[in-house]
Amino acid sequence: MVELIAKSACAGLLPLKIGGLLAAEKDLGVLTAIMPFIGQDKAASDMLKAVHGVTLPEAGRVIGDDDTRIIWFGRGQVLLAGPTPSTDLAQVAALSDQSDAWCCVELSGAGAVDVLARLVPIDLRASAFPKGHTARSMIGHMNGSVSCLGSDRFLMMVFRSMAGTLVHELAEAMETVVART
Amino acid sequence: MRIQCPICGSRDRREFYYKGDALALKRPAPDAGAEAWDDYVYLRDNPAGWHSELWQHEAGCGAWLVVERNITSHEIRKVTLAEDAT
Missing domain, CATH: 3.30.1360.120 (Probable tRNA modification gtpase trme; domain 1)
Known part of the structure; x- marks a missing residue:
């Protein structure tokens, strides 16, 4: 190869x-757009906290550091920058690799x-x-x-x-x- | 002209894309008949005053908004998310 x-x-x-x-x-590492399904904001936030140590930021906010950063990226959309996202997140949100x-x-x-x-x-x-x-x-x-x-x-x-x-x-x-x- | 986006706050007009009358949100039933569809697709009131319009915060959060704007003065009195307006 x-x-x-x-x-x-x-x-x-x-x-x-x-x-x-x-x-x-x-x-920034791996970039993943995370779009929580309707009504799943809290579930997505809890899962992000458990797996990546960051919560879902509110509109206009960015959380984290150079290892794991999560950036509010639009209506109903955040960008996870750094780690490869846990596939479990797909249960509560639509994920799209934007690296x-x-x-x-x-x-x-x-x-x-x-x-x-x-x-x-x-x-x-x-x-x-x-x-x-x-x-x-x-x-x-x-x-x-x-x-x-x-x-x-x-x-x-x-x-x-x-x-x-x-x-x-x-x-x-x-x-x-x-x-x- | 500035528009108060419910998500982002007050932003310059250049960040927004204008779609047209907010009537587009009131789509008739498929079997409503030719008259209702003709009215929906083609006929618009055009008063010199308050209009209810669809704008998209294209260069911002991406949300579709219903903006109540006075076309004679460009005064804006109300902005809501289109999802809340339907």
């Missing part, structure tokens, strides 16, 4: 360091929020969007997901096919923010 080497979405495009800002691709479908980029450094202010039409300042908050919104013209992982640390996700555009838009915004400081 030939051992194939996986090519990541931003291979050759990142990391990008401009001033004190760093955009780097983030390997290769998303381009995941972490933007960090002082001024990261100013960069995103140029791209995302929601308030991402720490007062409105602290660590543990997530949103589905737009990044430039792309539909995507933005999460706050910590002070001046944001995780951005867009469709994998948009990786080049995301890096281009980010680079432009990072350059203009750094040029003004």
Whole structure:
């Protein structure tokens, strides 16, 4: 059997360091969309807690760490990032493997929020969007997901096919923010 | 124009996709007759005032919403999830 080497979405495009800002691709591990069946939210949450140690997050929240993270991902949908999901979850939710479908980029450094202010039409300042908050919104013209992982640390996700555009838009915004400081 | 998504909160209009009159949620029975279906598919009231419309939070949570919007002022007085409106 030939051992194939996986090519990541931003291979050759990142990391990008401009001033004190760093955009780097983030390997989130296995990505699984979990959509609890109607009325099964609690059962799905209990099972997630028992198997993976995280509960079902409420709308707009992200829970966990780099080993196991669970991101609210839309109406009735969350994204489990990290472990391979337990097949038991299929009893209470629809599961879909999304591992290769998303381009995941972490933007960090002082001024990261100013960069995103140029791209995302929601308030991402720490007062409105602290660590543990997530949103589905737009990044430039792309539909995507933005999460706050910590002070001046944001995780951005867009469709994998948009990786080049995301890096281009980010680079432009990072350059203009750094040029003004 | 901003729309108060019941799930995501207040968001910019560009995140939403406009479908049309919320009448689409009141689908007649298959055997309702030609007149009822003609009315459902083609005929719309177009008052200069309050409209009940279907919007989708396409770039956000993906939910379909029923938005009550005044087309003369763009004032929005009520937003509900389409699943709760039917």
